[in-house]
Amino acid sequence: MSKPLGHVEAPAARNAAVPGRGYLELSASGRSQWIRERRAPRPTFDVRIPHRAFVELERSAAGELLPTLTVLLRSRECPWHCLMCDLWKSTVSHPIPPGAVPAQIDAALTRQATSAYGRVRQIKLYNSGSFFDAGAVPPSDYHAIARCLAGFERVIVECHPKLVNRRALQFRASLFESPPPPERAAIAWRRAAVIPQLEVALGLETVHPAALDRLNKRMTLDDFRRAADFLRAHQIALRVFVLVQPPFVPEDEALEWVERSLNCAFECGATAVSIIPTRLGNGALDDLARTTRFSPPKLQTLESAFDRGLALSRGRVFADLWDIDRFSSCPTCLPARRERLSAMNLQQTVTPPIRCAACGHAAHR
Numbered sequence: 001m002s003k004p005l006g007h008v009e010a011p012a013a014r015n016a017a018v019p020g021r022g023y024l025e026l027s028a029s030g031r032s033q034w035i036r037e038r039r040a041p042r043p044t045f046d047v048r049i050p051h052r053a054f055v056e057l058e059r060s061a062a063g064e065l066l067p068t069l070t071v072l073l074r075s076r077e078c079p080w081h082c083l084m085c086d087l088w089k090s091t092v093s094h095p096i097p098p099g100a101v102p103a104q105i106d107a108a109l110t111r112q113a114t115s116a117y118g119r120v121r122q123i124k125l126y127n128s129g130s131f132f133d134a135g136a137v138p139p140s141d142y143h144a145i146a147r148c149l150a151g152f153e154r155v156i157v158e159c160h161p162k163l164v165n166r167r168a169l170q171f172r173a174s175l176f177e178s179p180p181p182p183e184r185a186a187i188a189w190r191r192a193a194v195i196p197q198l199e200v201a202l203g204l205e206t207v208h209p210a211a212l213d214r215l216n217k218r219m220t221l222d223d224f225r226r227a228a229d230f231l232r233a234h235q236i237a238l239r240v241f242v243l244v245q246p247p248f249v250p251e252d253e254a255l256e257w258v259e260r261s262l263n264c265a266f267e268c269g270a271t272a273v274s275i276i277p278t279r280l281g282n283g284a285l286d287d288l289a290r291t292t293r294f295s296p297p298k299l300q301t302l303e304s305a306f307d308r309g310l311a312l313s314r315g316r317v318f319a320d321l322w323d324i325d326r327f328s329s330c331p332t333c334l335p336a337r338r339e340r341l342s343a344m345n346l347q348q349t350v351t352p353p354i355r356c357a358a359c360g361h362a363a364h365r
């Protein structure tokens with residue numbers, strides 16, 4: 001007989017920390033401890049070298065395809081411990097010293113000085129936590145960071161909704177006040193003399209109230225709305241992350257809750273929403289998958305969620321395709337299905353599904 005969702009039996013070796021208690025019965029701090037206990041050890045990292053940097057195309061609100069540099073910054077571990085988060089794997093446990101983040105951005109810009117897509121026009125600085133967390137990005141570095149960013153048309157950073165505050169304004173002011181150093185002006189693809197528009201990406205995750213609470217994000221929908229209102233009041237653009245089939249959302253309601261979450265994000269002023277399939281691999285979710293009815297979404301669920309999101313016609317919706325292979329059970333149709341989603345990200349229109357004789361996907365449509 002299947003166990004009720006949310007009933008979690010901790011493995012015997014871990015019972016010492018939470019004897020006889022399931023995840024849902026724990027306090028917020030107990031849940032954080034439960035989640036942390038299931039993490040694998042991580043190596044130490046040099047915080048002056050970014051985790052990754054790559055250029056890809058992204059469709060703008062105006063319909064242009066913008067060459068976009070994403071820099072995955074090496075950062076201090078996020079102070080929150082969300083049940084589904086695996087970003088801690090690339091972080092360090094100590095505060096980031098002044099100078100390290102500008103050095104990382106500089107290294108990424110040097111590495112990506114040329115782009116197959118032409119001049120890079122927007123940059124995402126994703127730091128596996130909150131850009132406006134002073135332990136992750138020292139505010140004393142804002143001007144140095146802004147000097148690196150001169151010439152980009154748009155700068156996108158991520159942040160927990162509870163840390164959206166005057167630091168966002170301080171950073172935005174730095175973007176206005178910081179001319180590029182002379183050596184940067186010589187880089188051809190960044191010659192344009194523009195002041196970047198700031199965009200902040202917030203994780204809404206889901207509007208399912210019980211699931212949102214159980215994800216241990218320690219955020220309510222009112223917290224999210226307050227952060228969105230703050231950004232709108234200061235003309236800072238909003239991007240939103242929404243999870244596809246997170247734990248504690250019944251599998252047969254997954255699509256409905258994605259759609260509700262998308263509607264909430266757009267009502268809050270989102271210019272773009274990324275839908276992210278909930279992934280195993282952080283220890284805690286793997287434990288949930290073993291001991292409850294939680295399972296990650298199938299590729300079909302992501303596809304259907306994306307179709308529904310685009311059909312809303314309320315703004316750009318992007319499907320996160322990172323590690324998409326792990327949601328597929330059919331190697332025959334996976335390449336074509338990945339290609340279809342990638343094209344839909346750029347075109348922002350729904351295209352016909354890929355039919356597959358091997359697994360029967362969409363065979364009867």
Ligand code: SF4
Binds near residue numbers: 078079080081082128
């Ligand atoms: S707030 Fe974001 S980075 Fe921090 S633990 Fe939650 S999902 Fe991960």
Ligand SMILES: [Zn+2]
Binds near residue numbers: 331332360361
């Ligand atoms: Zn197939």
